[in-house]
Amino acid sequence: MRALQEVEGSRAPISIKPKVDPAAEIKKMALTRGGGTYIPPHRLRAMMAEQAQDDQQGEDYQRLTWEALRKSINGLINKVNTANIKLIVPQLFGENLIRGKGLFVRSVMRAQASSLPFTPIFASLVTIINTKLPQVGELLLHRLIHQFRRSYKRNDKPTMTATTTFLAHLVNQQVAHEVLALQMLVLLLERPTDDSVEIAVSFMREVGAFLAEHSARANNGIFDRFRTILNETGIDKRVQYMVEVLFQVRKDKYKDNPIIPEGLDLVEEEDMITHRLSLDDEVQVQETLNIFKFDPNFKENEEAYAEIKREILGDSDDEEGSGDEGDTEEGSDEESEVDDGIKADGTVDVHDQTGANLVNLRRTIYLTIMSALDFEEATHKLLKLDIAPGQEVELCNMVIECCSQERTFSKFYGLMGERFCKINQVWATAYEQCFVNYYATIHRYETNRLRNIARFFGHLLMTDAMSWTVLEAVKMNEDDTTSSSRIFVKILFQEMLEGMGLKRLVDRFKDESLQPYLANVFPIDNPKNTRFSINFFTAIGLGAITENMREHLKKMPALLLEQQRRAQPLILIPLRILRLFFRRLALPQAQVFPPLSVSPPRAIPLALLRQPRPVSLALAGKVLRQPEPHAVTHALPLSSPSSQWRRQEPQPFVLSLASTSQHPSPLSLVLSVSPSSPPRGLASKAARPVSDTASARLGVQARLPSS
Template sequence: MEESIEYQKKSWIALKKSINGFLNKINKANIKHIVPELFSENLIRGRGLFCRSIMKSQLCSPVFTDVFAALVAIINTKFPQIGELLCKRMILQLQKANNNKTHTLATVKFIAHLVNQQVLHELIALELVTLLLDKPTADSVDVAVCFVKECGSMLQDLCPLGLHGIFERFRGILHEGKIDKRVQFLIEDLFALRKHKFPPAVTPELDLVDQEDQLTHEISLGDKVDPQIELDIFNPDPNFVENENKYEELQKRILGGSDDQEEEEEDDSEAEDEEEEESDCLGNRATPTQLRIEDETETNLINLRRTIYLTIMSSVDFEEAGHKLMKMKLEPGEEMELCIMLLECCSQERTYLKYYGLLGQRLCMINKLHQKNFEESFVQQYSMIHRLETNKLRNVAKFFAHLLGTDALPWHVLAYLRLTEEDTTSSSRIFIKILFQELSEQLGIRMLNERLTDPDMQESFESIFPKDNPKNTRFAINFFTSIGLGGITENLREYLKNMPRLILKQDKRVSRSGESDGESDDHQRKRRRRS
């Protein structure tokens, strides 16, 4: 039942995970694509989770502060209560961060960009700088300088007199000469920056909200703030289904612009179809090739990938995700997109999550077609492994190691890996290293050695354990020994040890065959002379 507490709790966990996922991958390039996906989640129910997650993300990555502020500005136009809650929590965080300069710098930077986006009123900026410079210390002046650098352009436009008063206070601090030289240099740099004009408050790619649409919150540093911490904790909702339905209707209204455009395009296409039918009735019949319409915009493919992504990221566990993905109606040829999106989601995580391996295993066990697609994906990923970052490379290697360790993927795919000095790069060697180390942890070195010495699979493993020449053999032995898996090279060591004897035997066989051929040639020559 959707109204059950257990279902609501799972939905709450999925909402939290989804919001965190969106905030972890947002940047200037994809913010326009992330916003519609974020609005598809119930932000009213998860407003506490959103504020908590974005504040935590900004503290960890202050370099993305302008992106986070732009996102808040967009959401504030539709849900002002979320913007107000975030502003209140930022004020509270600033009050608690007095003894931590790093947190203070990150917090005032976020406040400055919220002022730039006009989510917060500019008066709080003047109030904050005045408070910092009231009893100046080296740290407080340093924080004030950083703050003015971030929002000086906006203050210059909105309240130039207030900004002039702030710089007069900075000038007085310089004349007093009570602070150290480093801070004095910071103030002088700030004056130089003002002289040459501050950089734009908002970059063009993040100027996404019209000024008349923005709602500005007036909050003072001295106000009593209610952070509403209870919103961060799961609480059962007796009207859960009703509230979810209300948000779905609200979401359709918010995202209705794109839907209206799609409807207009559909109407235009229907009108064109009617005109073609009328021309057919007049005798101008078109050929089947003329009536065929191809979607070169890949709109359907993009929608499919979005659906798969949201299903994977919003599911509580791999069983729920597998069930939802198997219920999807995929057209012939679209099954590969499922595998590609699963690998893409896995590679984007900061650390490998077993959730993706279990989901891939479930798909392979249910349908052999998915197993074949993952085999093709293995080949594709290895062929372009040099393009992946180290973190993505590690996640992909661990994903395929899980599939191999659980026999969800056939081991003959290892035939695509050729372990020689000439055929590998630094990236491919890291991939093979992580793959086999993960297999060793899953199966154990004894079980892994048994699998690799299976007589029926030796043809598939010849490229991993090359025996074509001593140089490649030694390279493979040294490689596995260096990564702590020398135990799986015992047969290769034995082969290398006996290699001189094998070469001598081959040489003797060649010489014997040569002598026999020579004797037969001499005998034929003698018979010709006699004749």
């Protein structure tokens, strides 16, 4: 009993916790390093409204608006991408970026460091903000330069890699001057180590195209330093290989590292503002801008930014608010609440913008292929997957990637691709699109993967699972091919030859329906390209498919002469001179001309050729007479249709009549040079001048005789 009383006496009295003041609790948590705990948007708006009723100039209200500004900026930066950057920028300008420029810069640097592939997007976003608010871009450069110095002294390789990548894209966007990039390269290569050279190589790949265009001499000096390091310094083999790859990238003119990626060139050059900061300048980090400070002129500053926002976004954005000082924060909270996907009925609509669904789909496809015993089982299982419309190309890409990862080509993947193409035309179209994409980027693959991809597509072509019209993407000439693409075409055609045989392959290439799509594979537009294609296919053992090109190459001189003949000017011959010609040639007029009439008037074209042609008389495509060659000693001047027929030095000509498709007139004349000698007495009779002023009015209209 005494023991029980002692235990009861030792118990502490129960205390009742006092009621917590929300404003005081938020103030207490905001002073912590993490900035406080999560507050739901509806609760935050309610607390801001309560504080606004009490005192809009108070510290508690300013702290709440600061918290809302921080969350809004972080949310907008975390969801920016190439597709929605034009929508995110107006929302960012809707926030008070002058008050929260420290929050914006810190959020951008953190987001870029955690996702380096998105660096061009963040650089483009900063470029747009910098055109309207240059102090934001300047603060970002100050902090990046400070971070670069600190990481260089501490040998912090991950931080330095992120910083140099960000600065490289800011130089490309002309937010920072190229002098800053050159100073960084000089510092990294002054005392080369494996890490410093590696960072310099990655930095040069990003900014090299810009420096080559704007500072060519300095760029050449940097590459000379790289060459010296490669030859004289004992750096690691891996780093040496990286330097060699950099020289190859420079030789390819940075085709995989453009100055500004497609879709991110959003600022006109005259609107860009470049900050001329260097590594030696004194930087002002201004870390105090990251934390809340009470502003005694809070209301005036908010009104001043409202004017700036009105100038940037226009008057329409101000009409959306209610007119009080908390409109900006409330509007951003409402937008963020809509983005949460909470509907009026309480359901949640989730939109995946991280690509997690696509990654899961690829993982499922890979596991399904690896677990299948044969291609029929794999095809059956893959068709049962829930593949959204438009994602068929992803499945095709995964099949090709799995095929390329094998040591040698496995017919399992070819049969699976063939089955997909023959089940539905949608899959055939998807594989045709994959062929075009892989051929355009085939230089990125190593030889073994390239071989497997070529044999995969060769199997689809030889089994007619995929249309042969995709060969239109192959341009077989010296300018449009690389060593990788030529190896790809070689293995592709050899796979088709092995499966079809030479005779079937040649007959298929002679198919008339495929000729428009094979014009680039077997070019006949240029003799140089024709010879290149003939030599290539002959070297790989497919000379039989080049017969048409060889025949065309033999006829090329004659075709060129024919083109020159057609390109020469035409003249008109008056009817009286025409009759005089036939009288001098001793041809009966009745045999040459059927009954003629002069209406409607039509001219007779005459062309001068450099090579002789046989004399023939044809009317409306029908040959009427083939007289013996005759020679005349006078020719019509080719200066103009209105020139006169004057006496000239003896010059033999042969006259022929033919109906041509190029000239719609029923009768045309061709006058060509002949080595024959003129008959006696012809020169004196034909020397009299004849006026052809009536050639514009006179003409012939020939008809075939009834006989």
